[in-house]
Amino acid sequence: MPYTIKSSEKLRPSGAEYETKALLYLMNFRADSPEVYYYVVDFFNDLTGMNRTGRKMWDIQSKGAKKSSPRALGKELVTLFKNYKSEFDFNFFVLFLGGVSPTVRIDQTKNMFDIKNIQPSALKKMKQGLIEECKDKTYIDNTDINDKEIDEFLNKVQFVIDDKKPHEYVKSIIKTHKKLIPNEEILNAIFNEIRDKQASKKNASVVENITIETTHEALNYFRHLTTGEIRLLTISRIINRNLFDKGVPLPFYIILNSVPDERKKDVILESQLALSKALFNKNNADIFWNLFENVYSTIVNNPKDNVNVLYDKLDNDIVEQCYDFDVISLKYFISLIKDGIE
Template sequence: MAYTVTSSERLRPSGAEYETKALLYLMNFRNDSNDIYFFVVDFFNDLTGMDKMGTKLWDMQSKGAKTTSPKAIGKELVTLFKNFRSEMKFSYFLLFMGGVSNTVRLNNTINIFDISNIKPEAINKIKEGLLEESKEKTYIDHHSITDEEINTFLGKVQFIIDDKKPSEYVKSIVNVHPRIIPNEDTLNAIFNEIRDQQSSKKNIGVVENITIETSSEALDFCHHLTSSEIKLLVLGRIINRNPFDKGLPISFMSTLNRAPEEKRRSVLEDCQIALSRALFNKNRADDFWSLFENIYSIISSNPHDNLNMILSKLDNEFVNRSDFDAISLKYFISIVKDGIQ
């Protein structure tokens, strides 16, 4: 099974926002979002979600036009169609759009839909646009395309209409914990940081005409972000520091200094490992943010409390569901305390 990269794109500023919205949609707004770990940029398509082992693929094309016509939709589907016809197996085909014309949907209130919500006459125009665009692309053998193949492909496509501000896409990462949601300016700044990191992946080496045998090989070229990186960015913005920056948190010094000198390095490393495990454990994501919210609220209300006093005030339900032990939890409390004070 071979796959050759064709028509990879350089950064298009006008489309960068929608590519980031598409990423955060994959990360937070699907029933299967927890299965997506990697976000591969400008390799298979504008964006391709991938599970942790790199074997399951959510292929996504994003376009920012607000009133896309049926024929234009067909043209925009061409890279998804290319991947549908390839030897590589893609599990999902997704078209993320800024909007569509009134001639597209049967029910204009539904923003996530499949072909069953598209008017029959619009479907014909979509097919027409797809065929026209396929003839323009050298990477598709348009002579071998059949109606049956197009119908099968269109039956697998999911259409997503963007209906949120950039800040709302970021807010969804910690949406169940309103007390730690940053203000609008900070949310927008986080969105822009994610956008810039995503766009920068397009400039890491030339991947055009590269051939791979397995989907996970795409990760070798470093054209990807991970959900862990994005969560870390959000946490760092909330507490005004990267929790994994080198250097000892000042609030943790008195605790660490009680350990024998020869043990301090291993104690600190154990704390950092526990924090990494807690932050990046997808199965306990809500538990982590609940505990963080609890810590954040207590520190905000009791700014002069030391680590032991803060620890004693934490909700045991959140503590017991976390990946921390007593020492590593004090370490995390100290990072939050030093960051927000």
């Protein structure tokens, strides 16, 4: 089942913000968000989510215009339609929008909807726009451009209208942990970092005209982010320290100084591995944020305590649930956070 990459885009600064909003929508605002593991950038489409095995896919086209007409919306659907007609099985098709004209929706209050919420006259114009765009594209087979195929496709499309500012999307990463949420300036800085990291993936490799046989081959080109990477970036900003870059945190030396010399390197590596597992474990994401909040607030409230004392003040129920850490690796994590916020 070959798939050839066509119309891979250069970065469009005006659209970069909406592509990042689309990523964070996919990561945090859907009932099935916990299933998404990879965020593939500008490969199949502006953004394509994949589950951990690379076999389930959420295909997203983003458009930043604030008052898109029905015909314009139809034209924007062409890449989603191409993927719908490909040999690959895309499970969801999403058009993420900056806004639409008042003539589009039946219920103007719904910002996530399907074609049942589109005015009949608008739907007709949308279909016309899609058909026109399909005929202009060499990668669309003319035999696929018929009412039956178009109607079946449109019944699968989900429309999402952006209704949040950048900092609100970043808050969704941290969820309900209010003690961790920084000010709006830092939240916007985190959004910009995610945006820049996402944009850089467009230059990771040239993919135009390459052919792949399976969906998961797309990951070989490393034009993707993962949920864990985005969480790491967010946490690093909150504590003002990269969790893996600056060497051993100073507060950890109260532990490390007691370790035999021949074991020191292993203890550090084992602690970093445990942290990595905890950070990238989507199945335990909420527990990880609970632990992070508990460690963070304990340090803030007891700034003079050393790592051993801080460990004893943590909520034992939360510690027990975060099974990726053992005693030493959790003290390493405490040390990182203490080093970052002091």
